Amino acid sequence: MFFNRKKQPAIRSLIGEGTQVHGELRFDAGLRIDGEVLGDVVATEPTSLLVISENARVQGKVMAGHVIINGQVQGPVVATALLELQPKARIVGDVHYEALEMHQGATIDGVMKHVSGGEAEVERPLLKLAAANEG
Template sequence: MFGKKAQPPIKSLIAQGTRIEGNMKFTEGLRIDGEVFGDIQAGPEENGSLLVISEAAVVQGAILADHVIINGTVRGPVHARELLELQPKARIEGDVSYVSLEMHQGATISGQLRPLIAQGAAGEEEKPLLKLATKSA
């Protein structure tokens, strides 16, 4: 509805108090509340993927997924093939690439922002969507 694609279900959780050391691959949805020291990569692009990094989470490594929602700390590059949502407590130390970006007040990025061209818009000079969040009462 209204041009929004349905998000895949979150089928995996790395709970708070859990620490993973090593690279990870996942399909569909993954939520991280704990710590991951290694790269996190979503499966093939045609499946769609959702990665949620909660306020308490810490990730040290590269991230690659279609839709990435961050409210915790990431130390490494972030590549969102579709949408990157940075919530108020998001802290990123690394370069960020995205097709669409939604960044709330309070989120910080220490690195370069690299907008990507949407896959359906190859050959078109389309500006990436940039949403500015307003503080609600």
């Protein structure tokens, strides 16, 4: 019955409760945040796992393959595979996901957008063409 489920990567890094990190955080495999991060949290592997626990806070972009949130995120969230929002999840920012599991009580203040496959991995920048210089 669980044969189709892929094995999740091991959580090899932890930001403990009472710890505050300033700046961008890059990780592969698995990361659990119990403290506070002021900056972006970005996975370098598409099969990564990110857990933001009940007492955790992140102010910045969150991007990983499988994202589990039960804390607070202020910023955009991109889950290239699965986004799990547990009952105490609070997100203020836009959410991009391929698959979504949302428990009763979780809240999102932003736009939710379903993306398929690799679309969620790269945010496409808005292109602006410069006007020709008349002279």
